Amino acid sequence: MTLTVRDIAHARAGDKGERVNVSVIAHDSAGYERLLRELSETRVLAAYAPVAHGPVRRYAVPNLLALNFVIENVRGGSVTATTALDIHGKSLSALMLAIPLFGNEPET
């Protein structure tokens, strides 16, 4: 079975106008190291390509075992003027959780 981000972390999305931030918080430090290795800006942008033009910025927050991604230029414009059903991008955390993880067996 393919491991996904959801198996080692949780996430929350919030909006700031035409950008959305998605935090990814690992359940433990091994998970955090794995997120740090695998969740590059490029991979996250690829996962969000259907909903955002990018670019994507990544901030490491090791004290919270978290990465914070800021995804620019969400398609359809800002929260206040978009035609999208999800005007705030609130569902976009789930897209992060679905990203498959490569590499080895689950780190136990």
Place this chain on the structure above:
Amino acid sequence: MKAGHLRIGSGAGFAGDRWEPAAELVEHGDIDVIAFECLAERTIARETLALLRGSGPGYSPKLEERLRAVLPACAAKGIRIVTNMGAAAPVPAAHAACALAAELDVRDFSCAVLIGDDVRDQLSTRAELTLLESGEPLESILPRMASANAYLGADAVAEAMASGALAVITGRIADPSLFVGPMLHAFGWSYDDYAKLAQATAAGHLLECAGQVTGGYFADPGVKDVADLARLGFPFADITPTGEVTIGKLTDAGGRVDVATCSEQLLYEIDDPGAYITPDCVLDMGGISLRQSAPDRVQVSGARAAPRTSSYKVSVGYFDGYLGEGQLSYGGPNAVARARLAGEIVKQRLALRGFAFDDLRIDLIGLDSLHGPAEGRPEPYEVRLRVAGKTENRAAAEAVGWEVAALYTNGPSGGAGDFSSVREILAVQSVLLARDLVPTRIKLIETR
């Protein structure tokens, strides 16, 4: 203040929030202050327009109902109320609160109103300011401006609290500042004590969305379960005079407060976690440590802050056309293909009628409306067509829902359950305005 700390409750995280958790905190929470955050980015633009058109009071339409749930207990126990429910009309909001107090037989009730966030006058002569989102000059939206409000800070809230009024009513204010202000007032901290402001701002940010730190916006059944989510309680923070912060919830209330819920909320709507800009300081979350100190208690420590910037962020609301929308459902064999055909037909008919749109979007709810199209997704049993068009032309916006409903007898087989709407779009962009251009004052309003 009891036991050497100040306890601030969070009574609402948005304009449409539930009432019961605030009443629960006031009745059983042993709190000193309750703050209600009810002003999303464009809410104030909407209320400003309502005021101009005479279609609303200009303050939060739910102010009376929300205060009714807590006012007698707050007055009896001396619990101070802080809220931005004043929206575009904080003085009338205070009069409404006083009238409600009189109706409820609450004696000696008064409101301190914070005035000065409305900066439409200042902006009207500063067309050259740059819009932070589009990079265009303010001039590009100035003729369509509906509202312009500066995000005021905790210093003004503390000043209002010093009046002694039970309630502080504001318009636009930075969300964390609603909570930082009472701390400044209670402890007499200097507004330049950034170590304290950092801890206070971290606490305010954790509290500002109410239930989002106690287990709301969190549950993923089987993976991240939240006990008794139906009775989700709202949070409080205990703050000591030295700036120690503990987030908690009432034992009997539903929800959970732990490192996971606090971590999610700390990073909620954050850009660079090393530089979260508020009117009070620039918070650096890089040193923050969250520790479970007891069941449903999380201790927050290590927040750092750089000095506040020299300007206020101003949120400018402006009229940006109309959004027309229509929906219709399809189910059973070939539902997706029928819905796709239906969407294509609506698009063609709108074009044949000569309507143009800045953006015309076709979604299949159940398949691609939230996360866009992707290869390899299984076809759902039923889908809901959604067509949404943004345009300056109201007639074009109305035509969207009309053409979707017309699919009943003029489209593919089996369309069901139509819905349509047209709404005015109030968009929001931001500018920065020098602090000295935004004078504030406090107006005291008492029960007559």
